[in-house]
Amino acid sequence: MRAMRYLAAVCVGLAALGVAGAGEAATPTRGTVTDTARSVSWSGGPFVTANTTGTALDQPDCTVPTSCDDFALHVGTPAGYGDAHALTITVQWPLAAADFDLYVLDAAGSVVGSSASSADPETVVLPPTTGDYTVRVVPFAPAGQSYSATATLTDKPxxxxxxxxxxxxxxxxxxxxxxxxxxxAGEPSIGTNWKSGASLYQAYLSTYKVTFDDSSSPATATWKDVSASLANGCAAGSTVSLDPILFTDSHTGRTFQSQLTGANSLTCWTDDDGTSWNPSTGGGIPSGVDHQTIGGGPFSATGVGPLPGTTYPNAVYYCSQDIATAFCAVSRDGGTTFGAGVPTYSLLDCGGLHGHVKVAPDGTAYLPNKSCGSTSAVAVSGDNGTSWTVRSVPxxxxxxxxxxxxxxxxxxxxxxxxxxxxxxxxxxxxxxxxxxxxxxxxxxxxxxxxxxxxxxxxxxxxxxxxxxxxxxxxxxxxxxxxxxxxxxxxxxxxxxxxxxxxxxxxxxxxxxxxxxxxxxxxxxxxxxxxxxxxxxxxxxxxxxxxxxxxxxxxxxxxxxxxxxxxxxxxxxxxxxxxxxxxxxxPLPDLTVSGFTVGKSKSGLTASVTVKNVGGAKATGFGTQVTDNGSVVGTTASTTLAPGASTTLTYSWKAARGSHSVLASVDPANTVREADEGDNKAVRTVTK
Known part of the structure; x- marks a missing residue:
């Protein structure tokens, strides 16, 4: 991420050559926020010289004049104020292609908060603890811009x-x-194949097939290395990588593993959980240099569909990040080849890196981004990757x-x-x-x-x-x-x-x-x-x-x-x-786990033990006892947690002779159960 920001800073800095002026001190140089005066503002600049030293140090080097701009902030709040409030500090600037970073230091000089991304504005949210702070603004790629900043005690929802x-x-x-x-296994990916039941896991250059045996509790797992190679069909697989990524289309069972090369990716796909692999062109052209992601799903009814003669039903997306934009390319033949890379956003829209591309059941594609102006956002395509629209998350x-x-x-x-x-x-x-x-x-x-x-x-x-x-x-x-x-x-x-x-x-x-x-x-x-x-x-x-x-x-x-x-x-x-x-x-499973019938002077008695042997709570069921088909005892609504049981007793008058006594739990079938066939028990007794 910061390597890419450094390249972007170089580009912006070159574009800004010839802009006159030098960095100025913050105006004003200090301010205070309290529970009664909750906001203070200041500004600084213009700045011409980029300070990218924060890419190599925990804090940027501020020894060169105008390389950092400091504002002294005092916070004064009563005890407990932070329970419902926060200290929100924002820094923004007019030109979207420029970039400033924000650091907040306590009185001892330790960084207590930072926002060193490509966001505009940069925002830090901290507890509003009483004390003295330094708010440090760093011109990472200033392009001759000035900044404006605010520190505000905000209400927490x-x-x-x-x-x-x-x-x-x-x-x-x-x-x-x-x-x-x-x-x-840093930056792992996981996929699940609904056809075979296997899970696929990518750990750097290695692809693992994982199968789970649920016949025992807890389930057991078997791991197997199924990495792509020349021997199993894809010579480019598992050889070299700047970034690994894996995606399994759960519905089709096809898995892709991609290894970033910088200009594109070495990509292979499999339909048999890694027993054999097939080569792919990797991604689209143009393609970004970092942070690639692969995803897929049904084609949208709007837009270009699969290539003629293609049997694979779904679209496959390859998206990646470049210095000033991000591209997504679509494969219309199951991931073997990809079309041209289409810009999803530029630095004028979003500054942060994107996450993983996902495709909805109706074919709408989503590419999330952590920094599009003052919010996070998603880039959305409803036409199979032909065009993209950035939609913020207010x-x-x-x-x-x-x-x-x-x-x-x-x-x-x-x-x-x-x-x-x-x-x-x-x-x-x-x-x-x-x-x-x-x-x-x-x-x-x-x-x-x-x-x-x-x-x-x-x-x-x-x-x-x-x-x-x-x-x-x-x-x-x-x-x-x-x-x-x-x-x-x-x-x-x-x-x-x-x-x-x-x-x-x-x-x-x-x-x-x-x-x-x-x-x-x-x-x-x-x-x-x-x-x-x-x-x-x-x-x-x-x-x-x-x-x-x-x-x-x-x-x-x-x-x-x-x-x-x-x-x-x-x-x-x-x-x-x-x-x-x-x-x-998980469903409840009600069963008559114990049932005895005895004799009394006036008739018969029954003891019925009802148990929930399922995995979920059972609510609103009754229990009933019949003698030769006639109801002789009922218990109304009962609730049983998984594994719980209750014992109920009944007595009734009975004539001499043979009696077939039936105990039924949930006789009205009001509870959906894992097994509806174990709800009854019969005893025969002669009085």
Missing amino acids: ADPAPGTATPPGFGVYPAPSSLADANN GSTPGDSDPAVGIGANGTTYFGYVGADGRPAVATSRDKGATWTDLQPVGLEAGIKNAVFPAMVAGDDDRAAFAFLGTPTGGNYQDQATFTGIWHLYVATTYDGGRTWQTSDATPNDPVQRGSICTGGTTCGDDRNLLDFMDVQVDKAGRIEVGFADGCIDACVTHPAQNGRDAYATIARQSSGKTLFAASD
Whole structure:
């Protein structure tokens, strides 16, 4: 990311040669915000000389005159003010192609917040803690521009209540250590083949096929290296890479693995989970130099469809980032060849890097971007990649991690991102990104204050999962010297169309990282071991599968000082709870687990034990006893949790002779069960 920003800065700087003027001090040089005077503004510039030293250092070098512009900010707030307020600092400038960076330092000179992306404006959101701060504006690619800045004490919106659904549980499956690249899995991708049931995982140059055996509990996993090679049909596969990516079209079963070369990609595809591979041209021309993504889905009814004679039913997209724009190319023959690269946006529209391309069931394609002006956004194509429109997500703010999109079965679109305040958040659109609703933070139950690597997937239209790495530790999570947060993998789920979310800790006993995580690009220290993203998909049964790199293994798990900065190939797979497909939800299973009939002086007695042996709560069912076909006892509405049981007793008058006594649970069939055939038991007794 920062390498690309450096090249962009060079281009903008060359374009700005000949512009007169020198950087000026901030005007005014200092200011104060309080709970009664909540905003202060200042400006600086114009600036001509670029300062790109922040690409190589935690902080930029400000020793050269006009290379940085400092504003002294005093914050004065009463105790508890931060519960409902935040300190929001923004810096903006007139020319979209220019770029300034923003750093906030405390009185000791430590960075407490930064926004060093390509966003315009750059925004930092911090707790409004009383103290003295330095707001540092850096002309990364100034192009002769001046900047304007504000520091404001803003009202925080009330956090929504978490959803009431039970969060799903997860099992964690690390790759065998014998596999090549098992501990070299930064920026992993995962795909699920609904035809074969296999999952595919990309760890750098290695492609793994993972099969799960659900006949035991917990399920077991088998990993196999199925990487592309000359021997299995694709000589370009698994040879060299600047960035790896994998995509499986779940419906067709076709998997693509792509290795970035800088000008394009070495791409191979398989229809048999890696037993054999086929070569591809890689991507479109022109093509970006970084951050490629492959996705696919049905062709839109609007736009050019498949090539004549092509049997593959779906479109395949290859998108990548260039210095000043991003391109998407479409394959109309199943990924063997790609058409020309089409610009999706330029620096005049968006400055941040894009996330992974996703295609809706109706063929609409979405390319999320973390920084389009003052918000995150999606670039949307409804004509099979011929044209693209940028649609912002109002209320969102640019962050350091690429956002993600998940698309439901009927087109509901879920947008997951990490905002300028470091917290994970979601928004929902039901009109292809034209408008957004239910924007809200997630992870509230876990107290998440910092998050990275948002990844999103949807199943049924009203169900989606949002995976991210999170920590309840606040502050500057990229400060390698002082940040001590413990990171886990979290998954937030919605079962009501994005109105409410509930969050699971998928790795409660095993940190994914200790300390800082750098999202600042290739110039980071060893805390960039996980690189820039992870991935989440859904299998045919609706189970959530997260492909992530585990940065804390072996001694690191239990000994905080032993932080190896690993990147171990790992899958977190849903093991309990509602899935993303209602048809696969766990169901209750009511059974008569115990039934005895005895004699009394006046008749007969029965003891009936009802148990729920299924995986979900049973509500609103009754129990009934009949004697020779006549009802002699009933119990009205009952509720049983999974594994719970209740014992009911009945007595009635009975004549001498033979009696066939039948106990029935849920005789009216009001409860949908996993097994409707085990609800009855019969006993015969002679009085």
